[in-house]
Amino acid sequence: MPNSELMPIGVFAQRTGLTSSALRFYADSGLLPPAEVDPVSGYRYYGAHQRVRATVLRQLREIAMPLAAVEAVLDAGAVEAARLLDEHVAKIVGDAAAALQKAAVIKSALGNVPGLPIAALKGPVLADAVEQVLTATAQESGMPVLSGLRIEVSHEAVALTATDRYRLSTRTLVPMQPPGQTWAGTVNGDDLRAAVAEIRRSALVRLEAVPHGIWLRVAERQDRHCRLLSEEFPDYRLMLGSLGEVTARATVSKDLLLRALEEHPGERIALHVTDHGVNVRSADAEQPGIPLPATSTGSALQLWFELTTLYPAVSTAIGSDVMFDLRGNDQPVTIRSADRGDLTTLAMPIKSDHCA
Template sequence: MSNSELMSIGAFAQRSGVTASALRFYADSGLLAPAEIDPVSGYRYYSGDQVARASVVRRLREIGMPLGAVGAVLDAGVGEAARLVDEHVAKVVGDAAVAQQKAAVIKSVLGDVPGLLVAVLKGPVLADAVEQVLTAAVHEPGMPVLAGLRIEASHEAVTLTATDRYRLATRTLVSAEPPARAWAGTVSGDELRTAVAGIRRSALVRLEAGRHGVRFRVAGGEDRYCRLLSEPFPDHRLMLASLGEVTTRVTVAKEPLLRVLEEQAGERVSLRVAEGGVDVVSGDDEDRRIRLPATASGRSLRVWFELTTLYPAVSTAIGPDVMLDLRGGDQPVTIRSADRGDLTTLAMPVKPAPSV
């Protein structure tokens, strides 16, 4: 059938994938008028040229786009149409996240069971800790738990942990009130990021755990509620316990190291640690080597990193100086403040290029 041939509404519905009833609705709405209407019978006929437009209308409606927005997309240029589609999808995703969180709140109050006190923490300190640790979280298809923050509370401390399997960040905090019993759960990282601003403004925040989520009770403001993720969190304790012996330790000023990393052109860098300093090498280009003064002990060592792994690990370290504990070119490197141990990040090296 050529594009100039007319077809009945039934034939057009079959070809375009749009039902006849929907085609009548779109015609009445001005989105897709028939090519011709028989003045006697009132039968509607469409042309092959209209199949593409009908298919676009169908796909836009399948993603829940309102009729008015569909018309705007059809009338817009390619760039503007793409922007309108992205804008609609962002709204749908945002609305879904809000609905998901509200549903979790509703489930939390069903049965009116009091939440378990997990910890009482200073709001600004907790907000900073959440932001620091969540730099190691990641959205990965098939493993939604990697986008979460693991919270473990005991009488001694509250530990926050996140990992993307190449990096692991963990920070310990001291609670003003110990929990009635030990508790652990993985909280939605996305919802925690949204809650951080409110948490930061509260002098003290009470963490109360329920079956489906954690409530952050803030003084003089609206409580924040974050869902618990049901998937098992990676066994990070086993990894921490199995770390090998430190063979090289280096302490270097944080800001100069960050500036050097920011100036790297490649996707990977290497750190060559020797007595008196550490060389930062861009990839395998020895001509792009920058020496930073540092305090080093142990054997000389060279380790390669993806820049996207090393930079966040260094940038979130607390204090002016960072300490790196190295265990070899293929073992996790521990990165933390030179004088504070409550925030620790493990960064996984990568293999050196074959030519090295």
Template structure:
């Protein structure tokens, strides 16, 4: 191949995202040999056709995949490569879970630090509540608190809250045993999800505050530990306190509303609430809406949402019917069960005229 069609190692490093030293290592290991080597200078040259393989190699190594597995993936067809990737991810996830469990045991045993009792709740109830509220979390760069769940315990209740800035979900649990302590902290959402799942089959789970974390204790089970996020959680109570008066209220079947949202063709949709019920409409006036039987009171209102905001807010509601409390086209809507108020979600509307 003529030299003017080849790239020196530095240029190829920039194209592929691999360092020159990494390229030398992968060349020596046989994973990515250069297209040509100058016999006098020893300079290595690469072709443009090798960029895709080099990029895939870099991406696989970023997944902490061993060299032997990388070679197998690069040498396989799409179906086999996908299977190998799935196997690798399963091993990594399993190893991480094992490390997390061992770390929790070590944390609990360090210095035999006694925990401050926070609350005792039923395991299945706690697991369901955590799963429901965690749907409102988000992994946002620079805002780690949005991936956490706020736990606030008082003598009468344990409140779980999460927000991704477009939704806010909060659920209040009645403790199985009253506590004399009040406590609040933001718990890592990913760790809490795994811990809550393990608590589902425990009749009673005791929450204890420990340095930099919270401990979950259940009879005949290993203690679980979740770390606290040091970042400040958004002041959701101020937002709740500043909500305006409800001007429109509608009660609608959860299943019917979810089906209408699933069948809606666009990423944005409107709810037209009037005396006749709730109509799921499109920004395109030529598209027919989906009328839903509902009980509606107050002012007629049309309000717009992103599907990714409204759908999870409705799907996590408890019970067969959802209650929508609306305050205007530009104000958050409150979504909760029509007959149970312990899980409440706020969903932010959008301006349909603004670009996505």
């Protein structure tokens, strides 16, 4: 290579963001050997063609990738390199989540405060309720509380609630015995998801409050700790209390409606409710709707929904038939089982002009 195309180690370091000592280390490890080494002085020189490899190497080390994995990425094709990157990041995320969980357990133990028993529930029932209600959570930057599940314990029942601001799901459970006191807290949704399998296999789960979290105590299995979120949960009771009067109601087969939503080509869905049934339509006027038999009362309405809002609200409903309580085309719709009311979901429609 002509000397004019070579750079001394100091210049190459400035252009790649690596230090001279790091370049020497990567040269000695075989990851980035210099293009030439002066046999007399021992000075190392690098070529312009090595800048890309050096820059990627620096970026990989900045995300704490081990040297062996760095070498594999640098020498792999684009598809394999992307897979190795995803694998590394997933491990980092998993390790961080495990560290957070362990830290929360340690914090709870540091105070040496005994747990406060708050409720005892059937494990399979609690697991189903957690999975159903958590579908209404959201991972939103700046609002971590939307990823959590609100647990409220009264003297008669345990209520689970979640909202992503477009949906709100709430389910009320009857404890094995009346709780001795009231309690409320917002529990980390990811921790609960990780605990669901263990909960489902336990006949009885005892909820125990501790500083910064709750324990899910299970017999002959590993107890699970879930962190509490400190942010204030949205005032969903104010929203429930301000709901308008129901002007129409429709009851439709859950399976038929889900099938229609799955077969529908659009991301936005219109439900046209009349006394003849429910028609699932798209924004494209040329696309035929999907008529569904339904029992309807009240005035005819057409409401638009995002598929990502409507589908989970319907899929988590309990029972074979789903009931829609309608208040107008711009008002929240209540979606629940036609014969069991312990899971209720509110879904916000969108304006029809959003579908243009």
